[in-house]
Structures are given as C-alpha cells and as structure tokens.
Amino acid sequence: MERQSVIASATEEYPWADLDIPDAGGGGCGRLLKVLLDGRCSYDCAYCGVRARRGGCSATPAGIADTFLRMHREGRADGLFLSSGIAGDVDLAMEGIVETGEVLRRRGFRGYLHLKVLPGASRADITDAARVASRISINIEAPSASRLSEVAGVKDYRCDIEKRQAWVAEAMPGRHTTQLVVGAAGESDAEILSCISRQYGRLAPARVYYSAFTPVAGTPLECREATPLWRQRRLYQVDALVHFYQFSPDLIRDVMDDDGFLPDADPKRVLARDLPPVDINTAPLAAILRVPGIGPVGARRICAMRRKASLVSPADLRKCGIRMKDAAPFVRFGREVQARLSSF
Ligand code: SF4
Incomplete structure (x- = not known):
C-alpha cells in the first residue's frame, strides 16, 4: 500500500x-x-x-x-x-x-x-x-558491443558507454554501479559472466545490477518472450560468487550448459555437489568459501577462531554464524579433532 x-x-x-x-x-x-x-x-x-x-x-x-x-x-x-x-x-x-x-x-x-x-x-x-x-x-545494458548493436543501434558501446564508464569509475571510485538488461539481445549467461569479470577486475563497480527483459508494447521487441525472473536471480548469485567470494569465471562456467546458460539452481550448491568434505581447521579460505552456507564473513570468522583453537563441533561453526543445515554435509573437523572427539 x-x-x-x-x-x-x-x-x-x-x-x-x-x-x-x-x-x-x-x-x-x-x-x-x-x-x-x-x-x-x-x-x-x-x-x-x-x-x-x-x-x-x-x-x-x-x-x-x-x-x-x-x-x-x-x-x-x-x-x-x-x-x-x-x-x-x-x-x-x-x-x-x-x-x-x-x-x-x-x-x-x-x-x-x-x-x-x-x-x-x-x-x-x-x-x-x-x-x-x-x-x-551508467548502464552498459549488454555484455558486448555486438550484443548492444542488436538492440540499441544509436549507442556506440565503446565510445558512448565504456569510455564514459571509465570516467565514472575515476570520478567516483568504488561507488559507481552499472546495469545489464538480461535477455534482450539474446546473450548467454557465459557472455554476461565474462563481462562482469572484466567489470569487477578493471573498473571495480560497487555493484552490477541485472534487469530481466520484459517486452513493452509498441517496441520492436514486444513479441519477444520475457526473461524468466529466475534467470535474473541466478545471475545475482553468480555475481556474488565473482564479486564477494572471488570464484574464478572458469569455475562458474562448470555450472553452465554447453550453450553457456545457467540452470535454475543455486550455482554454489551445484559446484559443491562433488566437493569432498572440507577440513574446517586446515583448509584455505578459498576452500571454505566453496561450502554452501558459508559466506565471506563466516569464512573469515572461522579463520580467526581457528587461529586461537581448533573448531571441534557444529556448535563452533554456529558461533561463526554458519548455517549448519546447508554446510553440514560439506565440512569435517580434521582427523586430529575427530580422534580426540571419539576418545571421549
Ligand atoms: S531509448 Fe530508453 S534506454 Fe535508450 S537512451 Fe532512451 S531512455 Fe535510455
């Protein structure tokens, strides 16, 4: 209301x-x-x-x-x-x-x-x-010059957008954003992934936003199918993995099909399917971040806590803010700790 x-x-x-x-x-x-x-x-x-x-x-x-x-x-x-x-x-x-x-x-x-x-x-x-x-x-709208030219002939991607985006990044470092219209130009998720990896690597925007294409009456694309909202949601999840979790684009590509599209499934969970359990006391930060239910803040808390003493139980992970419902199948507490636990 x-x-x-x-x-x-x-x-x-x-x-x-x-x-x-x-x-x-x-x-x-x-x-x-x-x-x-x-x-x-x-x-x-x-x-x-x-x-x-x-x-x-x-x-x-x-x-x-x-x-x-x-x-x-x-x-x-x-x-x-x-x-x-x-x-x-x-x-x-x-x-x-x-x-x-x-x-x-x-x-x-x-x-x-x-x-x-x-x-x-x-x-x-x-x-x-x-x-x-x-x-x-400044909105980049599409992941490449060729994709933009398919839907916005007047705008010159390199000059009107990329050049200006570099000025934007210079004028407001770390506090600028951009947006892509998802699905208007027929681009794949793999193309979007390459684009956002370049964006975060070169221009360091605070965020990239994704807007699922919706056909508007009276436009040349009025008969095109709307992009499903789940695709927008999965791209936000991929974005978080690139931006906040520092996952490599190559790793994320493993989630996509042969045509470069994401399934309607949590990409981090898909990547974790074949993951052997991670030893929470010895694994590097990057490996801990692969575990579903553990985000960057929780992973840093785990590293800080284990510097003082070994983590020995799910309760220790809960103290770090970890969602054990998601994380439990993917973590272990190390052979030494397990042995100590089993001796009780
Ligand atoms: S047509 Fe729409 S998206 Fe394109 S420049 Fe004008 S307001 Fe912006």
Missing part, C-alpha cells in the same frame, strides 16, 4: 515516476523515488518503454526537486534515483540531471542521491554529477 501511494503521489506530476527497493540501486537508502527528468527519448533502444512513449512529458530540475523534497518531508521517500531520456542533445539532458542534484543539495538535502550518467555524457558533467551525488552509474 505504501509503495502504491508513493508512486501515485509522484505520478500525479510525473507519470514515469516509480518507487523502488534499495537493492535496485539504493546503496543502503530506504524508499527510493525513481524518476526521469525527461520522459521523451530520441534514441532507439528496442527494449525500452521510454522509446515507445513518444510524446512523453519533461520536468524541470526545480520541479523534480520540489516534488522529491515534499515527499521526503512527508516521510514517503528517503532518496532519489534520477535519470532522463535524451530528447535531443545529450549534454542538455545531462546538465539537467546535474542541476537537479545541485538544487537538492543547495536546498539542504543531504540524503541518498543516485544520478544516472547518460551514454555520451561529457567528462565535465560526469565530474559534476560525482560532486553532488551519493552514487553515479
């Missing part, structure tokens, strides 16, 4: 407004108002609803700031996620985004502000956006 009322309120003035959960780019913010400064766009991205909404409306930076601050005062939006269609000149659209951020900061808003960098934005505008925003991002 809350979500609906906020959307309704924002859409009185801005029909393209939406409210989203923090994980969709909020970076720890509560309720995030997502809004376009300009609901019109002259670009041709085949998957995009804005493209289909010819004759959409535009707002002014002051107008967006007024609406957001009112909702913020009323406790109905904690942060703002601002993007824009590109009705004409990209510099004008980008300047409008930056100006909105500047107005909000001048008017005393100190909270979460996520500004979208548009493809082809100037370096100066990116620097200015980073100066006022909590987070900035």
Whole structure:
C-alpha cells in the first residue's frame, strides 16, 4: 500500500515516476523515488518503454526537486534515483540531471542521491554529477558491443558507454554501479559472466545490477518472450560468487550448459555437489568459501577462531554464524579433532 501511494503521489506530476527497493540501486537508502527528468527519448533502444512513449512529458530540475523534497518531508521517500531520456542533445539532458542534484543539495538535502550518467555524457558533467551525488552509474545494458548493436543501434558501446564508464569509475571510485538488461539481445549467461569479470577486475563497480527483459508494447521487441525472473536471480548469485567470494569465471562456467546458460539452481550448491568434505581447521579460505552456507564473513570468522583453537563441533561453526543445515554435509573437523572427539 505504501509503495502504491508513493508512486501515485509522484505520478500525479510525473507519470514515469516509480518507487523502488534499495537493492535496485539504493546503496543502503530506504524508499527510493525513481524518476526521469525527461520522459521523451530520441534514441532507439528496442527494449525500452521510454522509446515507445513518444510524446512523453519533461520536468524541470526545480520541479523534480520540489516534488522529491515534499515527499521526503512527508516521510514517503528517503532518496532519489534520477535519470532522463535524451530528447535531443545529450549534454542538455545531462546538465539537467546535474542541476537537479545541485538544487537538492543547495536546498539542504543531504540524503541518498543516485544520478544516472547518460551514454555520451561529457567528462565535465560526469565530474559534476560525482560532486553532488551519493552514487553515479551508467548502464552498459549488454555484455558486448555486438550484443548492444542488436538492440540499441544509436549507442556506440565503446565510445558512448565504456569510455564514459571509465570516467565514472575515476570520478567516483568504488561507488559507481552499472546495469545489464538480461535477455534482450539474446546473450548467454557465459557472455554476461565474462563481462562482469572484466567489470569487477578493471573498473571495480560497487555493484552490477541485472534487469530481466520484459517486452513493452509498441517496441520492436514486444513479441519477444520475457526473461524468466529466475534467470535474473541466478545471475545475482553468480555475481556474488565473482564479486564477494572471488570464484574464478572458469569455475562458474562448470555450472553452465554447453550453450553457456545457467540452470535454475543455486550455482554454489551445484559446484559443491562433488566437493569432498572440507577440513574446517586446515583448509584455505578459498576452500571454505566453496561450502554452501558459508559466506565471506563466516569464512573469515572461522579463520580467526581457528587461529586461537581448533573448531571441534557444529556448535563452533554456529558461533561463526554458519548455517549448519546447508554446510553440514560439506565440512569435517580434521582427523586430529575427530580422534580426540571419539576418545571421549
Ligand atoms: S537512451 Fe535510455 S531512455 Fe532512451 S531509448 Fe535508450 S534506454 Fe530508453
């Protein structure tokens, strides 16, 4: 109900407004108002609803700031996620985004502000956006230049996106994000995996987001099947394995089928199927991270605890925050400890 009322309120003035959960780019913010400064766009991205909404409306930076601050005062939006269609000149659209951020900061808003960098934005505008925003991002949309060209002919992947993404990373190291539309360009999960490995390796974004393609009426892809949400979910799991668990892309590829697609199954569990039990007292951190139910925090706690004394039972692992229901079949406590236990 809350979500609906906020959307309704924002859409009185801005029909393209939406409210989203923090994980969709909020970076720890509560309720995030997502809004376009300009609901019109002259670009041709085949998957995009804005493209289909010819004759959409535009707002002014002051107008967006007024609406957001009112909702913020009323406790109905904690942060703002601002993007824009590109009705004409990209510099004008980008300047409008930056100006909105500047107005909000001048008017005393100190909270979460996520500004979208548009493809082809100037370096100066990116620097200015980073100066006022909590987070900035540019969407790569597809895992490669050839895939993007299949669905967005106007955007030049290397120049409009990759070059700008390097500037974004420089302007806001570690606090920028990006997003892929999954399934619009017919790409495989293996292609996405290669792409995100490069992303985390070279540009170190805080997060990569995945948006399952949904056909929009009036677009060239309106008859294409929607990407199942489970694929988006599995990609988030793969992303976590690459980003937080440091799994190698080669290892994750073992989960995929011959065409490079993930099954609808937890990739970490699939990889653990043939795993011999891991000795929790001697195994290196990387091996402990392979165990289902053990994440990076739990694995580090195990390593810290075993430096003081051997872990001898599931209770010790529970103290480290480990979900024994998942981990039990994959761990052992070492021959020495087992022998000591059996002598009791
Ligand atoms: S540039 Fe952005 S708003 Fe414009 S059509 Fe492409 S995805 Fe949609």
